[in-house]
Amino acid sequence: MARVPYLDKAFPEVNQVWNEVSAKLKEVYAEVGLEMSLIELVCVRSSQMNRCGTCLSIHVPRALEAGVTQRQIDILPSWRESGDEFSAQEKAALDLTEQLVRLPEGVRNSGAGERALTFFNEQQVAALEWCIIMISANNRVSIASHHPVRKY
Template sequence: MTNRINLAKKAPKVYRAMIALDAAAGEGIDENLAELVRIRASQLNHCAYCINMHTADARKKGETEARIYLLSAWQEAGDIYTEKEQAALLLTEAITVMSSHEYVSDEVYAQAAKHFEEEELAQLIALIFTINSWNRIAVSTRMAPDVH
């Protein structure tokens, strides 16, 4: 797999805007929760670059190996994730995998709203659509993870 176009060099205004959006979207969200959301969205989008980066970031922030490893099967992992984290992961999956047959249902939204104040929920939604944008940038340009 080889890299394609370098968006940062060829569309620098867009890239800088994404960095600013990413910083704004993460405000007010617990850092560990944010990394779980970023990893889960990246798993769903098959974004190796972002999975690698956010897994490393999660470890640096103190996330456990078990919680990182089990993230792809979080619904089967029992109470390893808090109810708030589960609500965030459910919302992440609903927003990430939208299609003509799947959408963010009222039930999924209500579950998230039960655990997040409105401002925090707005930030969470922004965090989710931002990591999805980063995933699409990395996958479409074939950004390779640095695993050495």
């Protein structure tokens, strides 16, 4: 059986630009005052929703290093029912993540971005949305490429 190509290897020049965008976004997160623990929490939730084992094997360790607790990762799929395990700010970011990853049919704008403005300024919401878009795209690249789950 033929193996599908790794998209990142098939067009390395596209992958290079992709990596530059990711690096720039890390600068943006710092510039707008978003903690890496929040960014990694969003990346883990998106990767869970998209069922991307490769990205989970990357972002779970990063989340732990950034200060997300193991308990938060364990209960992340049920964050809405988690009581006070997540801050109001984290919940707003997770709501935004779920709305952008799912893109519910028949709903042009879920209002998650507006709700997030209660806890973040406009630049922070925009940076979070870029984060969600990028990790979702990364999930799809890894899934399409059949990237392996990384070893810890």
